Amino acid sequence: xxxxxxxILQAVATALITEYVPAMTAExxxxxxxxxxxxxxxxxxxxERGTARRVEENKELRGLFAESLFVVEDRDLKSRLGKxxxxxxxxxxxxxxxxxxxxxxxxxxxxxxxxxxxEGEGARKVEETIWKALENWTKRREFATTEMFTQMLxxxxxxxxxxxxxxxxxxx
Amino acid sequence: xxxxEMVEKFKGYVSEKMPDAEGVDIGVVNPIFGGASRQTYSLxxxxxxxxxxxxxxxxxxxxxxxxxxxxxxxxxxxxxxxxYETDVPxxxxxxxxxxxxxxxxxxxxxxxxxxxxxxxxxxTVPPFDEVREKVGDAxxxxxxxxxxxxxxxxxxxxxxxxxxxxxxxxxxxDYWEADADKNEIEPHPVFRAAVRWLRHNPPPxxxxxxxxxxxxxxxxxxxNRKGEIRGILDWEMMHLGDPLEDxxxxxxxxxxxxxxxxxxxxxxxxxxxxIWEEVTGFKADRDALxxxxxxxxxxxxxxxxxxxxxxxxxxxxxxxxxxxxxWANDYQRRIILSQMREKS
Numbered sequence: 229x230x231x232x233x234x235x236i237l238q239a240v241a242t243a244l245i246t247e248y249v250p251a252m253t254a255e256x257x258x259x260x261x262x263x264x265x266x267x268x269x270x271x272x273x274x275x276e277r278g279t280a281r282r283v284e285e286n287k288e289l290r291g292l293f294a295e296s297l298f299v300v301e302d303r304d305l306k307s308r309l310g311k312x313x314x315x316x317x318x319x320x321x322x323x324x325x326x327x328x329x330x331x332x333x334x335x336x337x338x339x340x341x342x343x344x345x346x347e348g349e350g351a352r353k354v355e356e357t358i359w360k361a362l363e364n365w366t367k368r369r370e371f372a373t374t375e376m377f378t379q380m381l382x383x384x385x386x387x388x389x390x391x392x393x394x395x396x397x398x399x400x
Numbered sequence: 401x402x403x404x405e406m407v408e409k410f411k412g413y414v415s416e417k418m419p420d421a422e423g424v425d426i427g428v429v430n431p432i433f434g435g436a437s438r439q440t441y442s443l444x445x446x447x448x449x450x451x452x453x454x455x456x457x458x459x460x461x462x463x464x465x466x467x468x469x470x471x472x473x474x475x476x477x478x479x480x481x482x483x484y485e486t487d488v489p490x491x492x493x494x495x496x497x498x499x500x501x502x503x504x505x506x507x508x509x510x511x512x513x514x515x516x517x518x519x520x521x522x523x524t525v526p527p528f529d530e531v532r533e534k535v536g537d538a539x540x541x542x543x544x545x546x547x548x549x550x551x552x553x554x555x556x557x558x559x560x561x562x563x564x565x566x567x568x569x570x571x572x573x574d575y576w577e578a579d580a581d582k583n584e585i586e587p588h589p590v591f592r593a594a595v596r597w598l599r600h601n602p603p604p605x606x607x608x609x610x611x612x613x614x615x616x617x618x619x620x621x622x623x624n625r626k627g628e629i630r631g632i633l634d635w636e637m638m639h640l641g642d643p644l645e646d647x648x649x650x651x652x653x654x655x656x657x658x659x660x661x662x663x664x665x666x667x668x669x670x671x672x673x674x675i676w677e678e679v680t681g682f683k684a685d686r687d688a689l690x691x692x693x694x695x696x697x698x699x700x701x702x703x704x705x706x707x708x709x710x711x712x713x714x715x716x717x718x719x720x721x722x723x724x725x726x727w728a729n730d731y732q733r734r735i736i737l738s739q740m741r742e743k744s
Contacts, residue, residue: 259433263719270726326586333587340593359741362590366734374727375658378521386525389517393625396515 237272241265245380255388262381269373281368282325283317289332292361296339299350305342308335401504403429413502414445417495421447437636439464442512457514462507464716471636477508479635482554487545491631513631516622523665534627536666537675542629543650544679547610547643556611560640565605568642573598573695580702583709590733591701594694594740603691606642607682614638616646617655618664643682648692653735654700654728697736704729
């Protein structure tokens with residue numbers, strides 16, 4: 229689709245913030261419309277990166293599991309990690325990738341807790357690799373539009389607050 | 401229940417509560433934004449009393465059918481009642497009603513404090529930035545006053561669940577972890593790592609058992625252009641506990657995202673701690689404070705996880721719930737990660 233879905237949604241969000249939010253008179257409606265714009269902003273980002281971030285993350289987690297097997301002492305966990313490490317994507321719809329991602333993240337949480345309880349350099353190395361994966365996990369979920377749109381909305385909020393103040397000063 | 405139905409029923413309620421008032425009517429009705437935990441309305445209450453027309457602005461706070469946090473309006477009402485006309489500024493409460501025959505769910509009514517703002521982000525820009533220092537100073541002094549108020553002296557004795565000094569941390573952590581367990585719709589590995597760390601590294605027992613506001617932060621008070629705080633709001637999570645809990649919660653960087661060195665866009669974090677220590681006489685041991693700060697991140701994620709749940713299952717599709725569950729959740733997880741990395 230051209231223009232892209234991301235482009236269209238961001239244009240809609242920008243129009244809401246710059247034209248429609250300032251025109252709203254009711255405070256709650258104004259605030260909620262601003263939030264709808266912010267929601268559209270994050271959805272637009274997710275639309276563009278949704279598949280890529282899940283594929284990338286699932287690959288990273290499978291690699292991490294494969295590299296961690298040598299320190300894992302729990303046989304059941306080791307077996308599940310081994311199987312997960314060998315799994316592959318077969319369905320590239322976001323919902324399917326998401327399901328696989330959630331399963332892998334559950335396993336990562338289990339692995340992390342297990343490794344924390346282990347002694348030795350190998351365990352510490354795996355633990356550090358897990359923290360790096362978690363850093364990547366948070367970075368992949370960051371939203372770039374939020375800060376920009378929030379600053380844009382702040383202008384309207386100041387304007388409304390001053391209008392309210394002036395109306396109060398004028399009231400008998 | 402539509403706002404129009406609510407207004408009609410509320411008129412009947414007021415008439416019953418004020419039998420001497422004649423011609424009870426509701427004028428302007430403004431829904432208030434930001435009620436993730438309660439449905440909130442600003443109403444103009446009009447009536448004639450002893451021949452004199454009266455008009456007053458009131459706030460009606462009604463429990464949602466499906467709330468984000470399992471709290472009761474009783475707790476809020478008790479807090480406002482307790483602190484009214486003390487050094488902790490709160491609005492005057494008028495009525496509390498638990499009978500669902502009126503508005504479907506319990507609610508309470510209080511006076512509206514006018515001429516104030518609650519959006520703390522306004523303090524980052526002119527002309528509101530002129531008062532941020534003064535508001536920040538007042539905020540920490542009020543927080544310290546809450547922590548040094550004897551529950552018995554304000555009528556809260558027996559109304560809040562008791563807790564032993566050594567159990568404060570565990571009770572809170574158990575509660576919020578269970579809340580996340582119940583509501584999680586996707587895994588949160590960073591949250592889980594933080595919970596494990598908190599359990600393995602408990603803080604020292606509370607210096608004293610005090611009243612904890614439970615949501616004491618920028619955004620939950622009303623301030624004016626003179627730099628005064630006129631009302632501390634959102635008491636629904638009030639409980640007895642460790643005084644460091646409120647201090648740490650206020651320091652959560654989520655409330656000052658673009659200015660992380662400030663507490664709630666007001667004053668530097670350390671300055672706030674110093675004011676709090678001076679007024680309370682308590683010591684904010686930095687390791688213990690770190691524990692409570694990390695806990696505040698965990699509690700915060702648990703709340704955003706609940707928002708995600710109710711938004712996803714359609715029981716509450718308020719945009720603040722949708723956006724909070726996504727943005728705040730994401731931001732708070734990044735804060736946890738940096739806290740955990742800082743510790744290791």
